[in-house]
Amino acid sequence: MRKNKEVTGSMGGTEDVINVEDHMTELDLALSRHGLSAEKIILTDELTDPLAPFRVAASYKIKGEILIKRRITREEQRAVIDALSEFDPRAEELSDDLTFLKHAVLHEACHILWRYKNCNECDAWAFYEMLI
Numbered sequence: 618m619r620k621n622k623e624v625t626g627s628m629g630g631t632e633d634v635i636n637v638e639d640h641m642t643e644l645d646l647a648l649s650r651h652g653l654s655a656e657k658i659i660l661t662d663e664l665t666d667p668l669a670p671f672r673v674a675a676s677y678k679i680k681g682e683i684l685i686k687r688r689i690t691r692e693e694q695r696a697v698i699d700a701l702s703e704f705d706p707r708a709e710e711l712s713d714d715l716t717f718l719k720h721a722v723l724h725e726a727c728h729i730l731w732r733y734k735n736c737n738e739c740d741a742w743a744f745y746e747m748l749i
């Protein structure tokens with residue numbers, strides 16, 4: 618008997634996007650090592666940061682909350698990788714979906730944990746944390 622593939626909404630259940638909700642358990646684990654948890658993650662449909670238009674995540678530093686786009690397109694993923702590759706040779710590792718999400722979430726966790734660190738420092742910190 619053939620099992621029908623589940624089709625969700627207009628996305629057609631394809632792999633055109635990274636569906637963040639599918640990775641919450643792993644993200645929770647990554648955050649738990651820093652005293653945070655997936656409860657701090659807020660999924661959002663829209664995210665626009667004029668200072669960093671390619672970013673897919675942001676943070677409310679005071680509330681300690683991490684905003685991340687619910688669905689991340691391949692174009693958005695590529696834009697982040699391209700922007701990062703100017704500074705870090707490890708950027709291509711982010712073409713793996715879970716690695717990409719962990720890096721994005723840890724980057725924002727870094728801003729929450731150390732408010733004085735800038736984005737480049739938090740990118741480097743997130744890469745370092747993923748190696749451990």
Ligand SMILES: [Zn+2]
Pocket residue numbers: 724728735736737739
């Ligand atoms: Zn940042």
